[in-house]
Amino acid sequence: xxxxxxxxxxxxxxxxxxxxxxxxxxxxxxxxxxxxxxxxxxxxxxxxxxxxxxxxxxxxxxxxxxxxxxxxxxxxxxxxxxxxxxxxxxxxxxxxxxxxxxxxxxxxxxxxxxxxxxxxxxxxxxxxxxxxxxxxxxxxxxxxxxxxxxxxxxxxxxxxxxxxxxxxxxxxxxxxxxxxxxxxxxxxxxxxxxxxxxxxxxxxxxxxxxxxxxxxxxxxxxxxxxxxxxxxxxxxxxxxxxxxxxxxxxxxxxxxxxxxxxxxxxxxxxxxxxxxxxxxxxxxxxxxxxxxxxxxxxxxxxxxxxxxxxxxxxxxxxxxxxxxxxxxxxxxxxxxxxxxxxxxxxxxxxxxxxxxxxxxxxxxxxxxxxxxxxxxxxxxxxxxxxxxxxxxxxxxxxxxxxxxxxxxxxxxxxxxxxxxxxxxxxxxxxxxxxxxxxxxxxxxxxxxxxxxxxxxxxxxxxxxxxxxxxxxxxxxxxxxx
Amino acid sequence: xxxxxxxxxxxxxxxxxxxxxxxxxxxxxxxxxxxxxxxxxxxxxxxxxxxxxxxxxxxxxxxxxxxxxxxxxxxxxxxxxxxxxxxxxxxxxxxxxxxxxxxxxxxxxxxxxxxxxxxxxxxxxxxxxxxxxxxxxxxxxxxxxxxxxxxxxxxxxxxxxxxxxxxxxxxxxxxxxxxxxxxxxxxxxxxxxxxxxxxxxxxxxxxxxxxxxxxxxxxxxxxxxxxxxxxxxxxxxxxxxxxxxxxxxxxxxxxx
Numbered sequence: 001x002x003x004x005x006x007x008x009x010x011x012x013x014x015x016x017x018x019x020x021x022x023x024x025x026x027x028x029x030x031x032x033x034x035x036x037x038x039x040x041x042x043x044x045x046x047x048x049x050x051x052x053x054x055x056x057x058x059x060x061x062x063x064x065x066x067x068x069x070x071x072x073x074x075x076x077x078x079x080x081x082x083x084x085x086x087x088x089x090x091x092x093x094x095x096x097x098x099x100x101x102x103x104x105x106x107x108x109x110x111x112x113x114x115x116x117x118x119x120x121x122x123x124x125x126x127x128x129x130x131x132x133x134x135x136x137x138x139x140x141x142x143x144x145x146x147x148x149x150x151x152x153x154x155x156x157x158x159x160x161x162x163x164x165x166x167x168x169x170x171x172x173x174x175x176x177x178x179x180x181x182x183x184x185x186x187x188x189x190x191x192x193x194x195x196x197x198x199x200x201x202x203x204x205x206x207x208x209x210x211x212x213x214x215x216x217x218x219x220x221x222x223x224x225x226x227x228x229x230x231x232x233x234x235x236x237x238x239x240x241x242x243x244x245x246x247x248x249x250x251x252x253x254x255x256x257x258x259x260x261x262x263x264x265x266x267x268x269x270x271x272x273x274x275x276x277x278x279x280x281x282x283x284x285x286x287x288x289x290x291x292x293x294x295x296x297x298x299x300x301x302x303x304x305x306x307x308x309x310x311x312x313x314x315x316x317x318x319x320x321x322x323x324x325x326x327x328x329x330x331x332x333x334x335x336x337x338x339x340x341x342x343x344x345x346x347x348x349x350x351x352x353x354x355x356x357x358x359x360x361x362x363x364x365x366x367x368x369x370x371x372x373x374x375x376x377x378x379x380x381x382x383x384x385x386x387x388x389x390x391x392x393x394x395x396x397x398x399x400x401x402x403x404x405x406x407x408x409x410x411x412x413x414x415x416x417x418x419x420x421x422x423x424x425x426x427x428x429x430x431x432x433x434x435x436x437x438x439x440x441x442x443x444x445x446x447x448x449x450x451x452x453x454x455x456x457x458x459x460x461x462x463x464x465x466x467x468x469x470x471x472x473x474x475x476x477x478x479x480x481x
Numbered sequence: 482x483x484x485x486x487x488x489x490x491x492x493x494x495x496x497x498x499x500x501x502x503x504x505x506x507x508x509x510x511x512x513x514x515x516x517x518x519x520x521x522x523x524x525x526x527x528x529x530x531x532x533x534x535x536x537x538x539x540x541x542x543x544x545x546x547x548x549x550x551x552x553x554x555x556x557x558x559x560x561x562x563x564x565x566x567x568x569x570x571x572x573x574x575x576x577x578x579x580x581x582x583x584x585x586x587x588x589x590x591x592x593x594x595x596x597x598x599x600x601x602x603x604x605x606x607x608x609x610x611x612x613x614x615x616x617x618x619x620x621x622x623x624x625x626x627x628x629x630x631x632x633x634x635x636x637x638x639x640x641x642x643x644x645x646x647x648x649x650x651x652x653x654x655x656x657x658x659x660x661x662x663x664x665x666x667x668x669x670x671x672x673x674x675x676x677x678x679x680x681x682x683x684x685x686x687x688x689x690x691x692x693x694x695x696x697x698x699x700x701x702x703x704x705x706x707x708x709x710x711x712x713x714x715x716x717x718x719x720x721x722x723x724x725x726x727x728x729x730x731x732x733x734x735x736x737x
Contacts, residue, residue, distance in 0.1 A: 436530075436563055
């Protein structure tokens with residue numbers, strides 16, 4: 001059969017490939033959130049007093065807030081008392097090698113195709129794997145330690161480098177920042193901590209794989225990356241989650257700090273469970289990510305490929321405080337079936353000669369809704385600030401939607417701003433052309449969409465680029481036919 | 482190779498092809514000429530498997546198989562190629578990547594091993610010479626930002642790489658200057674063989690002075706009204722289509 005509009009809608013009906021539950025003993029708290037729970041989390045992690053105070057302050061503030069409603073997404077109300085705020089694999093000792101890891105965990109990683117073992121041997125990627133909330137295996141620590149690089153779970157950092165954590169946590173995303181970030185501040189379970197000392201180039205990509213695995217467990221990851229003067233680091237974050245009927249909340253916070261001449265590259269491939277083809281289930285991904293270009297000539301670059309989650313609410317941003325600092329945001333967001341994504345970035349220009357680039361590619365299929373929301377703000381003191389924004393949307397089928405909400409606020413007349421936006425429909429002509437050369441419709445769509453996203457994929461580290469392309473293919477299966 | 486019998490095709494409510502018979506043997510080059518709106522491109526699209534065209538009557542067999550039952554990609558993998566009148570742009574997808582995917586889809590279909598990057602590049606370099614294509618066009622996205630002439634040459638380049646059994650060239654000469662026309666024709670001529678057939682659709686005779694057809698058919702108002710040798714094209718050139726249209730109309734009138 002030649003391709004038709006209707007069949008174009010069918011290409012995305014493959015079962016979620018990563019849908020399985022690992023049968024492993026878990027220690028969990030009862031459902032619900034209270035001051036008691038916050039205290040228990042803190043005690044469980046043996047945190048210093050100031051950390052507990054910080055959490056409690058956040059919790060009390062959170063109680064005064066209302067869930068934000070400005071995003072262009074719809075979902076049933078979240079019952080915050082019907083969630084579990086802490087779950088840890090029961091056997092989570094400090095491990096020195098993979099041999100000590102519970103074999104079932106390793107099996108899980110193998111199912112995900114990210115065998116730590118193999119990565120350790122072959123790819124030179126250090127992995128701090130977060131299984132639910134507690135880090136279970138941290139590799140390459142020794143190599144990194146030689147360079148003075150700290151790469152560990154934030155819980156460990158709290159024990160071993162409390163002064164660094166205390167200095168930086170909440171310095172980019174304060175506890176009062178927004179509803180979900182505040183909630184995270186109160187109850188965050190674990191996450192990654194990276195500190196690159198002055199003048200050091202991190203010799204490998206640092207990578208964390210997140211995975212939700214406990215029934216009804218909200219995931220509240222907290223990541224903090226600090227790049228001291230003249231240092232460089234590239235950090236990869238990839239997620240998959242098992243199939244689930246009930247919605248799960250994922251409210252992470254990521255803070256980046258780049259000092260003078262430092263560079264941080266943060267790449268994400270997000271593939272949380274998107275819900276089934278009828279819109280049932282799926283992850284609510286309400287994430288706050290922000291980088292502070294604190295020093296002069298610093299640079300922070302966000303690259304994200306968002307194919308998963310029922311709802312994505314996420315705006316990785318850059319505060320360009322240092323003179324000549326550079327912020328970049330490269331994004332591919334794909335929504336299929338009933339997925340909704342309201343994503344974009346904020347570029348806040350404070351320093352002189354600051355530059356920002358925004359490249360956003362949104363793809364909507366099925367009944368998916370894709371929203372680009374971005375703010376470029378040039379403050380009074382930001383002489384000669386420059387921004388280039390490009391927002392392209394691609395529609396597959398005729399029941400999906402693409403929306404763009406760019407906000408531009410310029411307070412300095414020397415600023416130069418460019419904004420380009422396009423919307424295109426994946427063409428029957430393009431698909432037929434591919435068909436006529438022997439390429440079937442599914443591959444054709446994947447190829448055309450990948451071509452559309454090329455400007456973003458080339459920003460991804462090699463191994464991630466391949467994964468991202470595959471993900472787009474999988475996520476689009478059934479959207480065309 | 483290709484056998485069309487009594488083919489009737491409609492688009493929406495309009496009957497475009499009103500009973501076409503055509504038999505193309507291996508190694509033959511058939512030219513199909515005709516005025517605008519006679520149904521030439523419709524015939525090409527139906528052979529390639531374009532939707533929107535409804536076959537109401539008749540049969541088409543290709544290498545003994547029922548062509549009309551096959552999906553467009555199956556037809557391609559079985560060795561049917563169409564050079565598009567308006568080649569489509571695919572931004573962000575490199576010409577090489579695209580062609581490699583296409584070639585390997587066909588090879589897989591024929592149970593041949595997929596070609597690796599090194600072998601493929603060697604093949605591509607060789608074929609590029611056929612159409613005197615600049616190597617820079619390889620890395621560029623498929624037809625994206627190509628000039629009209631480059632697009633047409635790229636079609637012939639695709640054909641050279643995919644080595645089809647039957648190539649349908651849909652007005653490949655339109656929009657080509659005389660040099661490009663020569664290059665395209667040379668590319669086609671170099672591919673002529675006893676096993677490969679061509680259906681060359683064109684409005685003008687000038688392409689046929691470069692690619693010498695074995696048979697020329699004249700399509701008027703959805704019917705082949707005359708077939709002959711290569712001299713027929715020359716005759717048309719001097720007399721114009723109105724000559725045949727008149728003849729045909731009067732024949733039709735007499736028969737009525």
